[in-house]
Amino acid sequence: MGVSKSESFSVAHNEMANLFKALSHPARVAIVEYLLSVDTCICGDIVEVLPLAQPTVSQHLKELKNANIIKGSIDGTAICYCINPDTIEIIEKYFGSINQQLKNKCC
Template structure:
């Protein structure tokens, strides 16, 4: 035991959980905010912006990429990262439905 029982849940539930989980770390939120701030693909000076070592940042970027939250384009020996709106939109749409549904049926 200890491993998440993903097989017991729907694909959609797992999809939302995977994206949310990838955003469930302040360093990864900070990366997203930085990518937003610079308004473009950034050729990896993310390490200089974060209070974390390069391998740690690289690992966080990998997780964001695996979850489809960012894209990485190779440009020479550097890599340009940028946010993949489509994935954030999936989350946004999902949570919007929750807010709508809940505010329509107040109980507590």
């Protein structure tokens, strides 16, 4: 019991759920919005912006990377993070499609 039965669901449902899970923590939402707010992708100061310790921030960045929501490229000793526009577009289109389908409904 208690085990997440993700294998019982379709790959598509799991993929969407994983995208949302990556954004299901305020720290990760804050990271995405911070990456949006800075001019360039070059930014190694995310730890300074968040009220969390460096290992915790590193962990959150890893989850966003694993979900393909952000990309990181090595720049000497620092790492440059930026948002992956492809993934954002996938999510936007997903909700756009839901909205479209809702327009042909009674609710």
